[in-house]
Amino acid sequence: MLSRVADSLYWMSRYMERADGILRMLKINYASSQDDINEFSWKSVLRIFTYLEEEQANAIAHHSRAVLQYMVTDKENPNSVVNIVTHARENARSVQDHITKEVWQCLNDFYHTVRTDQLIQWLDKDDPVTVLDVLIKQGMLYYGTADITMARGEGYNFLNIGKFLERGVQSADILDVKFRDLDYDLSKADTIYWKYMLLSISGYELYLKTYRSGFEAKNVVEQIVLNVDFPRSVLYSINQLHRYFERFKSEKNEEGYQKINFLIGKLKSKVKYSTVDSILKEGLHTYLSGIKESLYEVANALNQNYFAYT
Amino acid sequence: MQTSELINTYYVDANTWDEMYTNSSVRDQYKSVVEFMQQLSIDELNKKEELARRLFMSQGITFTVYSSGEGIEKIFPFDIIPRIITASEWDYIERGIKQRLKALNLFLKDVYNEQFIIKDGIVPIEMIYSCPHYLREMYRFPVPHDIYVHISGIDLIRNSDGSFYILEDNLRTPSGVSYMLENREITKRLFPDLLPKNTVRTVTEYPNILHKNLVALSPRQISHPTIVLLTPGIYNSAYFEHTTLARLMGVELVEGRDLVVDNHRVYMKTTSGLQQVDVIYRRVDDEFLDPLVFNPGSMLGVAGIMSAYRKGNVAIANAVGNGVADDKAIYTYVPSMIRYYLNEEPILKNVPTYHLGKQEEREYVFSNMNRMVIKKTNESGGYGMLMGHTASEQEIDAYKNEIIKDPRQYIAQPIISLSSSPCYMQGKLQPRRVDLRPYALCGPDGIQIVPGGLTRVALREGSLVVNSSQGGGSKDTWVLAG
Numbered sequence: 001m002l003s004r005v006a007d008s009l010y011w012m013s014r015y016m017e018r019a020d021g022i023l024r025m026l027k028i029n030y031a032s033s034q035d036d037i038n039e040f041s042w043k044s045v046l047r048i049f050t051y052l053e054e055e056q057a058n059a060i061a062h063h064s065r066a067v068l069q070y071m072v073t074d075k076e077n078p079n080s081v082v083n084i085v086t087h088a089r090e091n092a093r094s095v096q097d098h099i100t101k102e103v104w105q106c107l108n109d110f111y112h113t114v115r116t117d118q119l120i121q122w123l124d125k126d127d128p129v130t131v132l133d134v135l136i137k138q139g140m141l142y143y144g145t146a147d148i149t150m151a152r153g154e155g156y157n158f159l160n161i162g163k164f165l166e167r168g169v170q171s172a173d174i175l176d177v178k179f180r181d182l183d184y185d186l187s188k189a190d191t192i193y194w195k196y197m198l199l200s201i202s203g204y205e206l207y208l209k210t211y212r213s214g215f216e217a218k219n220v221v222e223q224i225v226l227n228v229d230f231p232r233s234v235l236y237s238i239n240q241l242h243r244y245f246e247r248f249k250s251e252k253n254e255e256g257y258q259k260i261n262f263l264i265g266k267l268k269s270k271v272k273y274s275t276v277d278s279i280l281k282e283g284l285h286t287y288l289s290g291i292k293e294s295l296y297e298v299a300n301a302l303n304q305n306y307f308a309y310t
Numbered sequence: 311m312q313t314s315e316l317i318n319t320y321y322v323d324a325n326t327w328d329e330m331y332t333n334s335s336v337r338d339q340y341k342s343v344v345e346f347m348q349q350l351s352i353d354e355l356n357k358k359e360e361l362a363r364r365l366f367m368s369q370g371i372t373f374t375v376y377s378s379g380e381g382i383e384k385i386f387p388f389d390i391i392p393r394i395i396t397a398s399e400w401d402y403i404e405r406g407i408k409q410r411l412k413a414l415n416l417f418l419k420d421v422y423n424e425q426f427i428i429k430d431g432i433v434p435i436e437m438i439y440s441c442p443h444y445l446r447e448m449y450r451f452p453v454p455h456d457i458y459v460h461i462s463g464i465d466l467i468r469n470s471d472g473s474f475y476i477l478e479d480n481l482r483t484p485s486g487v488s489y490m491l492e493n494r495e496i497t498k499r500l501f502p503d504l505l506p507k508n509t510v511r512t513v514t515e516y517p518n519i520l521h522k523n524l525v526a527l528s529p530r531q532i533s534h535p536t537i538v539l540l541t542p543g544i545y546n547s548a549y550f551e552h553t554t555l556a557r558l559m560g561v562e563l564v565e566g567r568d569l570v571v572d573n574h575r576v577y578m579k580t581t582s583g584l585q586q587v588d589v590i591y592r593r594v595d596d597e598f599l600d601p602l603v604f605n606p607g608s609m610l611g612v613a614g615i616m617s618a619y620r621k622g623n624v625a626i627a628n629a630v631g632n633g634v635a636d637d638k639a640i641y642t643y644v645p646s647m648i649r650y651y652l653n654e655e656p657i658l659k660n661v662p663t664y665h666l667g668k669q670e671e672r673e674y675v676f677s678n679m680n681r682m683v684i685k686k687t688n689e690s691g692g693y694g695m696l697m698g699h700t701a702s703e704q705e706i707d708a709y710k711n712e713i714i715k716d717p718r719q720y721i722a723q724p725i726i727s728l729s730s731s732p733c734y735m736q737g738k739l740q741p742r743r744v745d746l747r748p749y750a751l752c753g754p755d756g757i758q759i760v761p762g763g764l765t766r767v768a769l770r771e772g773s774l775v776v777n778s779s780q781g782g783g784s785k786d787t788w789v790l791a792g
Contacts, residue, residue, distance in 0.1 A: 004565065097556040101557075105368055112367060253583070307581075
């Protein structure tokens with residue numbers, strides 16, 4: 001496979017996962033803003049997911065609709081959903097002969113949906129949850145289409161490597177946003193928020209089945225970081241990343257393979273042999289930042305060893 | 311309005327050949343389409359038009375126009391009513407194009423080798439050396455199987471008496487074939503069962519024939535040569551076509567930056583190292599192909615590719631340097647070429663053409679500007695063109711001044727009216743001017759033309775310019791079996 005093609009597939013997949021992560025994060029925070037007797041602030045969301053200056057962020061931090069518009073439809077915001085989906089589509093456009101026609105059409109439809117002028121009006125006037133749900137559904141359609149139609153070859157592996165690498169980062173971010181608000185003090189309970197968070201990432205039922213004692217921050221951390229059966233957990237993402245990367249073992253690129261396999265293996269062991277207590281001892285923020293850094297290191301190594309084409 | 315009235319309100323312009331309508335009746339080949347439409351309501355027709363638009367949009371059959379820093383997706387406008395060509399018309403067109411291509415290919419071989427046609431005084435030598443597309447880099451280079459033109463798109467138009475004329479020969483990187491394929495797919499969705507009922511010949515074989523011909527060019531005698539399609543990239547307006555063809559042929563779509571030349575061999579950079587490339591179907595113009603030989607500023611090409619080509623380590627289709635044969639000034643000599651190389655009379659006629667480089671012809675053209683269309687010999691896509699009958703005095707004078715500066719670069723042709731074809735617009739049938747571009751493929755086994763082509767439509771009322779860059783659209787083109 002051409003290095004450029006591998007690169008584009010990987011980024012297409014990362015962008016799609018990022019769009020999904022951002023949409024879900026917006027959904028949690030919007031829901032929780034409607035259920036808060038204190039004035040809800042979007043400040044930590046804006047700090048983690050945008051490049052806004054302190055002043056600009058403060059200006060809209062208490063206006064949900066303004067934040068939603070900025071994060072979804074604003075073309076000036078490089079990390080807005082519309083821009084991310086556009087990037088995903090541009091990548092897809094340059095590798096149309098390596099993805100199925102169905103995947104391309106699905107992404108293309110998503111692109112046209114997110115660009116309609118009506119979306120801005122809906123976000124302004126209608127129920128924002130409906131709008132977010134429509135967009136999340138488009139993303140789900142993409143996942144299903146890719147899963148069902150794509151041949152299980154090198155391209156599919158790069159799609160999954162991109163997807164799970166990005167998901168690891170997103171899951172770490174979703175946790176980090178809220179704990180930053182709480183100054184990483186887990187005793188400051190915010191059960192409503194945990195509930196919305198689990199609902200939005202489809203982890204609510206699993207939580208109820210696993211834990212009987214109501215919503216506790218420690219349990220939430222455990223599920224989102226360490227649960228191997230939860231498809232959005234950090235550990236699950238890393239396991240999948242490893243699984244798809246190992247398929248390159250027989251390829252000619254021996255040196256690159258060894259290097260990256262080592263990086264992923266090291267990270268996998270670190271997370272696998274963590275417990276909630278050891279994480280808290282290390283400090284949640286430090287721990288999550290460490291994971292993100294390790295994932296970025298894998299990404300850089302992929303860049304050097306598999307995608308270098310210029 | 312009722313659909314039954316569509317025909318009654320269809321008015322053909324005077325002195326124009328209409329593809330559907332003649333002497334106040336519908337031509338035989340259009341009867342079943344007209345009948346089918348009359349069974350529908352205007353509402354249903356409008357819905358079909360909308361369905362066509364949605365299908366194009368959702369499949370990404372679009373080109374991007376960049377304005378104020380933002381890309382806008384545009385559809386190449388499509389008219390739902392097919393253009394129909396009868397079996398006998400097609401037979402004539404097919405024979406004419408095959409003859410012409412045979413002669414043009416011999417001409418290219420000749421001008422890049424022995425140059426008999428110049429020595430025998432058929433084509434003046436200054437016509438060759440003044441042509442910017444004549445590339446000395448190709449002199450005495452034996453191209454595989456002596457084929458220069460692997461893919462061509464020759465434009466035909468119809469005069470008011472219905473006879474076909476060759477408008478221009480596109481022998482470099484003709485585009486539009488993906489629209490021939492996609493328009494047919496859309497018609498299948500819009501008009502179920504109508505294609506088989508009318509015995510419309512299929513066009514789907516095009517990519518398979520092209521692929522077979524490309525494989526035959528491979529310099530290495532191996533069972534699976536590596537074929538690539540070289541595109542300028544996603545910002546090219548024909549990018550959709552490049553991906554479609556790559557996908558339909560199952561070949562790798564590459565950009566210049568994916569390729570590298572080492573020891574006169576071309577390789578592509580893959581995730582598991584370098585892989586040798588045998589055949590390149592390039593959609594990059596000669597000028598940008600190799601920065602070491604042609605335009606040194608080109609980012610689209612591959613440094614050293616010409617040396618690999620000349621060493622015979624990689625095949626390139628179309629051959630480099632074909633521009634000398636589809637130059638608008640050389641065009642006038644094609645009928646003489648056919649007589650010279652084949653000893654046959656040309657089947658398809660040329661449009662009379664005046665060289666503005668010749669003084670007496672220039673004077674004649676200058677005194678008849680309002681009946682002429684003036685074109686630059688090295689431009690395509692309808693750029694740099696002057697339509698004498700609609701231009702203002704000032705435009706004509708300004709254009710004349712441009713011509714005087716370098717008259718060799720211009721030709722003039724009398725304005726040909728172009729045949730009209732019914733288009734469904736704003737709930738009515740309206741006549742619009744059309745041309746026809748069939749795609750011919752030439753391989754070691756000979757020339758094959760898939761029965762069909764691209765019918766381009768001038769969507770503006772009264773306009774004679776069909777180029778997509780000038781507000782043209784397209785139609786599905788049916789060739790009937792019998």
